[in-house]
Amino acid sequence: MSLPPPSDHFRGKSVVEHLKEARTKGMHASHEVHGTEMPGHYAAGADAAKETAIYLLILWVLSLFVSFPGSLWVFLSVFSISLAIWKTGRSALLGWSRMERLHQLIEEERWEIQHHRAQERSELGEMYRAKGFEGKLLEEVLDVLMSDDNRLLKVMLEEELGLTLEAYEHPLRQSLGALCGVIASALLCLFGLWAYPDFGLPLCAGVAIAIATVLSAKIEKNPLFSVLLWHLAIAGLVAGAAYFLSQMR
Numbered sequence: 001m002s003l004p005p006p007s008d009h010f011r012g013k014s015v016v017e018h019l020k021e022a023r024t025k026g027m028h029a030s031h032e033v034h035g036t037e038m039p040g041h042y043a044a045g046a047d048a049a050k051e052t053a054i055y056l057l058i059l060w061v062l063s064l065f066v067s068f069p070g071s072l073w074v075f076l077s078v079f080s081i082s083l084a085i086w087k088t089g090r091s092a093l094l095g096w097s098r099m100e101r102l103h104q105l106i107e108e109e110r111w112e113i114q115h116h117r118a119q120e121r122s123e124l125g126e127m128y129r130a131k132g133f134e135g136k137l138l139e140e141v142l143d144v145l146m147s148d149d150n151r152l153l154k155v156m157l158e159e160e161l162g163l164t165l166e167a168y169e170h171p172l173r174q175s176l177g178a179l180c181g182v183i184a185s186a187l188l189c190l191f192g193l194w195a196y197p198d199f200g201l202p203l204c205a206g207v208a209i210a211i212a213t214v215l216s217a218k219i220e221k222n223p224l225f226s227v228l229l230w231h232l233a234i235a236g237l238v239a240g241a242a243y244f245l246s247q248m249r
Helices: 015-030 040-063 072-115 117-130 135-146 149-160 171-195 200-220 224-246
Strands: none
Touching: 040 072, 040 171, 040 200, 040 224, 072 117, 072 149, 072 171, 117 135, 117 149, 135 149, 171 200, 200 224
């Protein structure tokens, strides 16, 4: 990759300021809608399951006041299939975009290592000085790291930009998680509608939201009761808002 050489590697900033800017850039590149707290396919699946349950719940509430074409069960089935395609494609696209940003950062850092070794050593020295390395020990550590470009690249990506490359999943795996989330939630809600036409769907939508929330909370080690209560309360608020707004005619 050929990048135009900047006139000043640090662009008038101190090493510390440059490191802060680099860390911000790394955080932006690694950002995703679901966050980085748990594996992307789990997050995509949990979010897709909750969103599907909410969408079907809203449509069920609207069906109390609006006549849908044909059978409600068929209408919601078609909607679920369309939503599964959308969520799968969108998750894959977001994953690929994120991977492209990371690849760009890796190539930029590789170019800087090849063309600005003195400045990279200064950055590396500042980082390890902050870790408590000083004097001869610090110089020995810098000599070892600077002697291998591949190892130096990995260190700079992790230490300077705050990236953990092993934590990033393939976009297709994330899209598969989203697909499974939509299918599982839709099947549960549609089963509720089929088994108990009056109130089966909202009950099963609550169950789908609760299951997805519990699994996410366990993986992220979040307080289970409060997270579950918040999600169910928001779902109830959404359903209530749809109900009352539908009556405003």
